[in-house]
Amino acid sequence: MAWLDLGLHLTGLWFGPDLATRLARHLLVDPAGREQRHYAGFRPPRGHGDAAVLGAQRRMDTGFADPLTVTALASHAGLSERSFLRRFQRATGLTPAAYLQRLRVEKARGALERGSDNTAEIGWAVGYRDSSAFARAFRSVTGLSPGAYRDRFRVTARQTPGP
Incomplete structure (x- = not known):
């Protein structure tokens, strides 16, 4: 879907939003309905030389x-x-505050995907002392609540075939 999103974005830049909207309808694509930030991980830049x-x-x-x-x-x-x-x-x-927020949310994402702790415990483990502040920060970065993120992206262990 990324190629469709890119094509619609470029169409909007080059030919205007009206044509991009008509093209999206023709292709039966709802460009506003998809969120990529659910999938985007935080990889901070390290090669800046400072x-x-x-x-x-x-x-x-x-x-x-x-x-x-x-x-x-x-x-x-x-x-x-x-x-x-x-x-x-x-x-x-x-900013340092935004960087730290992104870093904490990235750590929480991993815990939500692979762990079984409740969201309040995960929020505490990554540095949030208030579960509602954790939920707000998590939603602002990922677009999902911690619980919804876990439901959508939980990694389940593979069942090994029996004898």
């Missing part, structure tokens, strides 16, 4: 469940808060 920011990223990777502050991350990177914020955003394309 060693201080890379050190902060590694700190976030290992301590994502900790209450990480900009002050603590800037100190870890050896930068002032203002320089850290500017360089972090330039290197990653995200």
Whole structure:
């Protein structure tokens, strides 16, 4: 479906939204009904060349469940808060708070797909101390509630054939 989405997007850019809408109807495609963000994983950029920011990223990777502050991350990177914020955003394309949110949601996605803990426990394990805040953050990144995500993407163990 990605090729159809791309074709409709390019048609909209080159020929206008009216033709893109008519083409979607002709192809019996509902372009607004599909969400790709359910499937998109978080792969943070690491090849930016900023060693201080890379050190902060590694700190976030290992301590994502900790209450990480900009002050603590800037100190870890050896930068002032203002320089850290500017360089972090330039290197990653995200603010530290948005980066940490994406990282936590990515960890939660894995736990929801493979684990059996309830969503409140998973939220706590990835750094959210309020289950409703976890649910809001998860929905804002994936477009689904944690429970709906688990129902849709749970990985079940394979049954091995009996003797």
